Amino acid sequence: MAETGLPATRLELEITEAVVLRDSQRTLDLLHRLREIGVRVALDDSGTGYSSLGYLRSFPLDKLKIDRSFFRDLGESGTAAPILRAIASMAEALELVTIAEGVETDAHLELLRQLGVAQVQGYLFSRPCPAEAVSALIARLTRPVPLRALPEAG
Numbered sequence: 001m002a003e004t005g006l007p008a009t010r011l012e013l014e015i016t017e018a019v020v021l022r023d024s025q026r027t028l029d030l031l032h033r034l035r036e037i038g039v040r041v042a043l044d045d046s047g048t049g050y051s052s053l054g055y056l057r058s059f060p061l062d063k064l065k066i067d068r069s070f071f072r073d074l075g076e077s078g079t080a081a082p083i084l085r086a087i088a089s090m091a092e093a094l095e096l097v098t099i100a101e102g103v104e105t106d107a108h109l110e111l112l113r114q115l116g117v118a119q120v121q122g123y124l125f126s127r128p129c130p131a132e133a134v135s136a137l138i139a140r141l142t143r144p145v146p147l148r149a150l151p152e153a154g
Contacts, residue, residue, distance in 0.1 A: 008038035014065065016044050020055055028059060035060040042099070046087075056094055064091050068102025068122070071112060081115060088116035 001008055013034065020027055020043075031041055042063035043055070056064075066087060071080055084100075091098045100112050103122030112120055126137050 008034075009040075011038075012040040012042055012062070014042045014044040017046070017055070020059060031060050044101075056090075056096070061096055063097045063099055063119075066098060066100045066117065068100070068104075071100060071108055072102075081111070084112070084115045084117065088118075092116065 040062040044065045046064040088098050098117045099119040100117045101121050103120040103124045
């Protein structure tokens with residue numbers, strides 16, 4: 001941040017549960033120091049490893065990233081929607097933002113939206129791209145969508 005001039009509030013670190021498990025007191029201290037200067041912290045792949053709800057209470061987090069394995073079979077699994085709804089509700093109560101990663105279809109996007117997941121990312125929007133292509137990507141994604149002509153009433 002000192003080298004680039006990037007404000008700390010514009011930086012978001014993604015950590016995995018494995019990082020939290022290693023030397024958790026040292027990690028906890030470091031995360032608290034980073035949060036004090038404004039850096040945001042997201043728990044990546046939340047719930048896919050050795051997760052414990054205790055981490056959500058003790059670690060200074062801003063976001064929970066939901067792994068695509070939780071919604072990949074959303075239309076077919078009877079357990080996916082209740083789990084996602086519970087994660088979104090719990091995160092909201094803890095003042096954490098939920099973000100679903102790996103969104104690839106419009107159907108997934110709409111279901112995640114209905115279940116209360118706040119943010120999404122995935123190939124539905126873009127594959128990874130070089131830095132010089134980001135401006136064009138943002139312009140494409142933020143361009144207003146033209147309204148289709150409505151059929152005449154008859």
